[in-house]
Amino acid sequence: MFSAGLRLAAIYLALSLCLAALALLQVVPWRPASWLGWTALLLLALPLSLLGEYVGQLLWTNRMSRSIEERTRGQAFSWARVAYALVVMVVVLGALIAATVAWRSFNGY
Numbered sequence: 001m002f003s004a005g006l007r008l009a010a011i012y013l014a015l016s017l018c019l020a021a022l023a024l025l026q027v028v029p030w031r032p033a034s035w036l037g038w039t040a041l042l043l044l045a046l047p048l049s050l051l052g053e054y055v056g057q058l059l060w061t062n063r064m065s066r067s068i069e070e071r072t073r074g075q076a077f078s079w080a081r082v083a084y085a086l087v088v089m090v091v092v093l094g095a096l097i098a099a100t101v102a103w104r105s106f107n108g109y
Contacts, residue, residue, distance in 0.1 A: 012046060019045035059088050 020041050024031060032038045059065070065084060072078035 013042075016042050016045045019049045059092070 023041065023045055032041055068078075068080050068084050072080055
């Protein structure tokens with residue numbers, strides 16, 4: 001029978017392979033060009049996905065979003081919820097774009 005460590009490694013590898021494949025599908029024309037890039041993709045796919053899920057959970061279940069949800073609980077559609085989601089996504093995408101620009105300028109692109 002498998003030891004607990006080997007079972008954990010197999011689960012990690014299987015999840016990483018699935019998440020790495022999904023990440024590659026999202027950026028179809030690009031792929032890692034070296035063994036280091038492929039290794040980084042496989043090793044970081046699961047932790048970065050979990051980090052993204054955690055950040056998303058924080059953004060959608062904080063005090064502000066809960067108060068908007070409580071105020072608009074009985075409504076099927078709410079402009080307050082739409083406005084909150086729009087502001088959150090603009091801020092997150094702005095931060096990601098700023099990080100990308102900073103990374104590219106740091107690396108000389």
